[in-house]
Amino acid sequence: MAEKYKVVVVGMGKRGMHHATAFQANPRFEVAGICEIDKARLDDAAAKLGVSVKGTDAAEVAKTVRPDIFCFCTLPNIRASMVRIGIESGARLIAMEKPIALTSAEGFEVRDLLGKSGIKAVVSHQHRYGEHYRKVGELVASGALGRIHTVYGTATGWMMHMLSHLVDYLRWYSGEPEAEWVMAQAAGRGKLTDIHPSPDYIAGFIHFANGVHGVIECGAGAPDVPEVDYWWRKCRIGAQGTDGFAEVLTGGGWRAVTKDGPYSGGGSMNYDLDMPPYIQEMADWLDDENKVHACNFASAYKGFEIMMAFCRSAAEGGQVALPLSTPADEIALLRRSVPDRKVMLAIPSSAKEYPA
Numbered sequence: 001m002a003e004k005y006k007v008v009v010v011g012m013g014k015r016g017m018h019h020a021t022a023f024q025a026n027p028r029f030e031v032a033g034i035c036e037i038d039k040a041r042l043d044d045a046a047a048k049l050g051v052s053v054k055g056t057d058a059a060e061v062a063k064t065v066r067p068d069i070f071c072f073c074t075l076p077n078i079r080a081s082m083v084r085i086g087i088e089s090g091a092r093l094i095a096m097e098k099p100i101a102l103t104s105a106e107g108f109e110v111r112d113l114l115g116k117s118g119i120k121a122v123v124s125h126q127h128r129y130g131e132h133y134r135k136v137g138e139l140v141a142s143g144a145l146g147r148i149h150t151v152y153g154t155a156t157g158w159m160m161h162m163l164s165h166l167v168d169y170l171r172w173y174s175g176e177p178e179a180e181w182v183m184a185q186a187a188g189r190g191k192l193t194d195i196h197p198s199p200d201y202i203a204g205f206i207h208f209a210n211g212v213h214g215v216i217e218c219g220a221g222a223p224d225v226p227e228v229d230y231w232w233r234k235c236r237i238g239a240q241g242t243d244g245f246a247e248v249l250t251g252g253g254w255r256a257v258t259k260d261g262p263y264s265g266g267g268s269m270n271y272d273l274d275m276p277p278y279i280q281e282m283a284d285w286l287d288d289e290n291k292v293h294a295c296n297f298a299s300a301y302k303g304f305e306i307m308m309a310f311c312r313s314a315a316e317g318g319q320v321a322l323p324l325s326t327p328a329d330e331i332a333l334l335r336r337s338v339p340d341r342k343v344m345l346a347i348p349s350s351a352k353e354y355p356a
């Protein structure tokens with residue numbers, strides 16, 4: 001019988017419960033321990049999941065369980081410390097939530113800790129398992145769009161929530177290339193003090209080494225996706241090639257035009273559908289070195305550096321070359337430089353998140 005992998009999940013909020021539930025539902029995994037600093041939430045999660053090892057200290061729980069997989073779904077202010085606990089626990093794979101970090105300084109630390117340990121890691125950009133996301137990926141890979149020259153992404157949600165997703169899927173649709181440089185602008189200080197600290201609006205360009213050009217808008221000034229009602233899912237990500245184009249709307253299916261005509265289909269982001277394959281690929285990768293997880297850290301990290309380079313360009317001006325060579329605190333840079341003027345909106349429904 002195939003090996004059953006022991007899992008510890010830390011942070012039993014919305015995403016922690018999604019992860020723990022999906023691990024428990026898969027016969028290849030057993031959630032052997034959970035951790036949460038909120039005692040009531042911890043007890044509630046332990047009862048729901050039927051887990052006996054529980055605690056408020058992640059290092060203690062990990063030491064007791066000695067998991068194969070250390071998964072953490074804490075808010076983005078806690079990253080390197082959790083990666084260190086995961087490595088010290090002896091886990092073979094760390095599963096973490098996006099974003100990888102809030103600054104390149106911490107991102108470098110996470111990258112170096114993982115690099116030195118040789119441990120596998122994955123980052124939860126699980127939208128890519130949606131049938132509509134995959135359809136666009138398949139069209140790109142099939143060559144039906146010709147040579148891809150431009151990729152684009154927009155989201156009304158703010159940077160630390162959404163940019164990591166946008167960049168990850170843009171890189172996927174461009175063939176996962178290295179980025180050579182970015183240039184960006186930012187506006188609005190409202191969300192700089194959020195737990196997902198971000199300028200209210202950031203927009204910019206990415207130039208990839210394979211010649212593909214990326215265009216991104218994220219936050220208050222991003223355009224409407226009128227086909228989608230749910231504000232958080234007003235995201236449009238697409239690829240244009242020499243023979244056609246294809247795009248996915250996070251909450252509204254996909255469409256394409258190729259030399260053979262127009263096509264479209266359904267699909268909407270759905271945690272219940274997207275989590276199981278994301279979780280299954282962890283077992284596949286642990287079973288077989290060659291079955292590398294689609295959300296592997298090395299790939300996600302390249303997207304993370306693009307996001308940090310956007311922040312540097314917005315804060316300091318001009319183009320920023322990649323890969324980044326020196327660490328910085330990009331949020332501090334933005335706090336110093338984003339003008340103290342109210343952000344201007346693109347759609348009225350964004351006013352509730354970016355109030356005057």
Ligand SMILES: NC(=O)c1ccc[n+]([C@@H]2O[C@H](COP(=O)([O-])OP(=O)(O)OC[C@H]3O[C@@H](n4cnc5c(N)ncnc54)[C@H](O)[C@@H]3O)[C@@H](O)[C@H]2O)c1
Nearest residue numbers: 011012013014015016035036037073074075076097098124
């Ligand atoms: N991939 C996605 O689609 C997606 C969607 C939503 C959120 N996220 C990301 O997931 C992460 C968590 O978001 P959420 O919405 O689940 O937040 P949440 O607030 O619902 O849950 C976070 C939990 O972590 C707990 N926590 C904080 N510090 C801890 C510690 N040291 N030890 C143990 N527990 C601790 C908190 O008490 C809380 O219960 C964020 O990074 C967010 O950006 C990803």
